[in-house]
Amino acid sequence: xxxxLIRMKGIGKSYPLVSSGVSRLRTVSxxxxxxxxxxxxxxxxxxxxELMRGESLGLIGENxxxxxxxxxxxxxxxxxxxxxxxxxxxxxxxxxxxxxxxPDYTGRENVFxxxxxxxxxxxxxxxxxxxxxxxxDIGDHIDxxxxxxSTGMVVRLGFAVATAMSPDILITDEVLxxxxxxxxxxxxxxxxxxxxxxxxxxxxxxxxFYIQKLCHKAAWIHQGxxxxxxxxGDVTREYLAYHEEKSALAFKQKRDGQKPSAVSxxxxxxxxxxxxxxxxxxxxRVAMGRDVLVCGRLHSPDERPPVxxxxxxxxxxxxxxxxxxxxDDFKPILLAPKLYGFGFHLKELPLLPGKxxxxxxxxxxxxxxLFDTMECELQVTGQTRELGLCRLPHAxxxxxxxxxxxxxxx
Amino acid sequence: MMNLWFYRGLALNFFQREINGRxxxxxxxxxxxxxxxxxxxxxxxxxxxxxxxxSLPDTGAGGFVAFVxxxxxxxxxxxxxxxxGALAVQNNAGxxxxxxxxxxxxxxxxxxxxxxxxxxxxxxxxxxxxxxxxALHFEALPLVAIFLLVQLLFTIGLALGFSAxxxxxxxxxxxxxxxxxxxxxxxPVLYSTSMVPVSLQxxxxxxxxxxSVGRIRDMLLHGxxxxxxxxAFLLCGGLVFVFGxxxxxxxxxxxxxxx
Numbered sequence: 001x002x003x004x005l006i007r008m009k010g011i012g013k014s015y016p017l018v019s020s021g022v023s024r025l026r027t028v029s030x031x032x033x034x035x036x037x038x039x040x041x042x043x044x045x046x047x048x049x050e051l052m053r054g055e056s057l058g059l060i061g062e063n064x065x066x067x068x069x070x071x072x073x074x075x076x077x078x079x080x081x082x083x084x085x086x087x088x089x090x091x092x093x094x095x096x097x098x099x100x101x102x103p104d105y106t107g108r109e110n111v112f113x114x115x116x117x118x119x120x121x122x123x124x125x126x127x128x129x130x131x132x133x134x135x136x137d138i139g140d141h142i143d144x145x146x147x148x149x150s151t152g153m154v155v156r157l158g159f160a161v162a163t164a165m166s167p168d169i170l171i172t173d174e175v176l177x178x179x180x181x182x183x184x185x186x187x188x189x190x191x192x193x194x195x196x197x198x199x200x201x202x203x204x205x206x207x208x209f210y211i212q213k214l215c216h217k218a219a220w221i222h223q224g225x226x227x228x229x230x231x232x233g234d235v236t237r238e239y240l241a242y243h244e245e246k247s248a249l250a251f252k253q254k255r256d257g258q259k260p261s262a263v264s265x266x267x268x269x270x271x272x273x274x275x276x277x278x279x280x281x282x283x284x285r286v287a288m289g290r291d292v293l294v295c296g297r298l299h300s301p302d303e304r305p306p307v308x309x310x311x312x313x314x315x316x317x318x319x320x321x322x323x324x325x326x327x328d329d330f331k332p333i334l335l336a337p338k339l340y341g342f343g344f345h346l347k348e349l350p351l352l353p354g355k356x357x358x359x360x361x362x363x364x365x366x367x368x369x370l371f372d373t374m375e376c377e378l379q380v381t382g383q384t385r386e387l388g389l390c391r392l393p394h395a396x397x398x399x400x401x402x403x404x405x406x407x408x409x410x
Numbered sequence: 411m412m413n414l415w416f417y418r419g420l421a422l423n424f425f426q427r428e429i430n431g432r433x434x435x436x437x438x439x440x441x442x443x444x445x446x447x448x449x450x451x452x453x454x455x456x457x458x459x460x461x462x463x464x465s466l467p468d469t470g471a472g473g474f475v476a477f478v479x480x481x482x483x484x485x486x487x488x489x490x491x492x493x494x495g496a497l498a499v500q501n502n503a504g505x506x507x508x509x510x511x512x513x514x515x516x517x518x519x520x521x522x523x524x525x526x527x528x529x530x531x532x533x534x535x536x537x538x539x540x541x542x543x544x545a546l547h548f549e550a551l552p553l554v555a556i557f558l559l560v561q562l563l564f565t566i567g568l569a570l571g572f573s574a575x576x577x578x579x580x581x582x583x584x585x586x587x588x589x590x591x592x593x594x595x596x597x598p599v600l601y602s603t604s605m606v607p608v609s610l611q612x613x614x615x616x617x618x619x620x621x622s623v624g625r626i627r628d629m630l631l632h633g634x635x636x637x638x639x640x641x642a643f644l645l646c647g648g649l650v651f652v653f654g655x656x657x658x659x660x661x662x663x664x665x666x667x668x669x
Binding site: 015016018021024025027028031032072075076077078079091093095096102104105112113116117119120121122125 | 416417418419420422423427431505506507508509510511575578579581657660661663664666667668
């Protein structure tokens, strides 16, 4: 039991770069002789992973990062170029739905082939045929050639075969996305049962929701390397933050290109901006639900108190909340000649975990013109599966509605 | 090998798929098994008997047609087996790239299915020849079966090598047609070994197919039993199979990189 289900050390995969006929010949001969001086492209480098039984893993990363290659290596379809791989358990792989299906054969015949590919004997397949057909639930189409199936039907059949195998490790490469709503639900339900029964899932998905819901661990593959490996919640959050920053950067570059960024002298300007926790310690990270104090200093050229615009945006630039000091009739206090200060209390921070920016603007005392902008990063930490930007005050109510209606959700 | 036993269900499935897939959707279906060899036999007979007016010294009781027929089916099984086996991996690229299984099963399936199909055709042909009033030595059939099995091993070994090469060098496919045509004329199907000049007979003895085809015909026509040189053929078939398998195993981990 203490043996890990999957253990890999320094796994790497490189694909040979062959174009001309001569280089092909040279590649074949060096493969045969076992020498390694082939020009190659490294798709995956130095991946170390260890996974225990029941620890489901989600693989995330950008397109072309090497996720599928890693899954294929674990599935045994691809032989790693370097490194050591140990798998202690049976594997059911759905690398692509409908792989192993022959278009000219009927659904029933294809079930036999697909199951045989997974190493089942004919009698074992016959035994499970009924449950497979029932799970796929495609009616009379089971005796029609696969080529007349819709994509969704092929998916259903492929998944149904995988469910019947009940392997120790189930590998799926972004295949949950197909199939209609009710079938997706059926799959998720089956997977939850499978996971509860000690099964291990290896999932490759761009849907963070699936990863957070179904996986304990997540691995972020970035440009062929293992960028981060850890609890699914942490890794997915970092990954999302990375993407938000990336799109924010693209947005900013676009914006900066259009407008000169230099703030002319002699206008209202932001001087400083920082965050404090309840004990007046400077922070940039805070746990969800704690108090945060936004502190800032402004420059006023004519000694009149400027109006402050303050808002919170998500790392990708999505606004969460914004307000202006003159709405609440607040005036910053004079700290020194031409220098004003303010504090902005965020009580029991309702922001969901993730990366945000607190953005402040210096405006003229009339609150009409915006002169300067300054922002600082706010990292909200915590463990939750809630979705969106912030937690709305809520309570679940059991007594509402008619007797037959039940509340949905978690 | 343990692994292969585990996948026996899959091997059987590939075998059936090869046979069904070949004739599925065609009107005459299974009759194509006989039509191709019969057409060849008709052409050869017409050309050699009516046009060239050949008379072979030791055609035996059945004349030229029976003489060619006895060697034609074993040869066709070999030729078609090599071609289909060589393309088996490439034609199933979708499977090889997506599912982990012993890839050689594809080659086994393709070659074995070809031998099964032509084996049946051969039996039918033997029956027809015998019904036509020619005395065949049916008591030699078990030995003929052994020869065909060894020839099957030889074919699989060759097909394994070609199929692995085909994945990486697409030339194999184009090379096979002329290669097999030359091999056909270098094999005593349309003639007998005794007609070949003695100096070339030496060379021909290195052609395992010449030996196999010649011996099968000899056994059925003249009823000759096991001789010592048959052992060498047995060994050759086994060695080619083992070498082909080694070659294939050496390259098969890299198939996915090239397909």
